[in-house]
Amino acid sequence: MTQVHTARFAIGQIVRHRDDAFRGVVMDVDAAYDGPAVETGGVAADQPFYRVFALGEDGGFVAYAAEMVLEDGQSELLDDDARRWFTVDADGHHAPLDERLH
Template sequence: MKSSGSARFGLGETVRHRDAAFRGVVIDVDPVFAGRIGQTGKISPDQPFYQVLALGEDGGFIAYAAEDALEHDPEFTILSSNDRQRWFNVDADGRHSPKAQALH
């Protein structure tokens, strides 16, 4: 079992689900699973979990995913440049933050 430590991904980083379920931007981090018991299935709840604003051609949704299920996505191309400017501030490192929330 993985011990809870520092999170691999920070707010505003672009990630993709390892099973290609979605791609998106990290908008919140929990040091360990913060859902209901029984929701994790075979994934250990003793690791960081992320709220990801998952985006696609049909809009977006909030996904809640374990760190083990995510990987960095430096080629995140789902966002058009118009959407990026409309919804996010992007810093020099390429991290995204919703316009209504500053990066920590």
């Protein structure tokens, strides 16, 4: 029997990597790891994985991260970053200016 996982984070939600590797906005969610089998880095593949438009020192990039390494990052997004990289809808969900959300 297949186990069904409920994603903890929603598209448009701000998240932060628990090791402070990045913070950004969820762009897409996979129910489980959807990549080459050898590249999970020891992280369990049977959990939600997120494509995150992340903010780095040199600008934005897309990261693919397991749910277990992400935390709610609502308070971590700076106003300058929000204006520079995202649009915000009436519900407070963020979308990267140069990426379409699924």
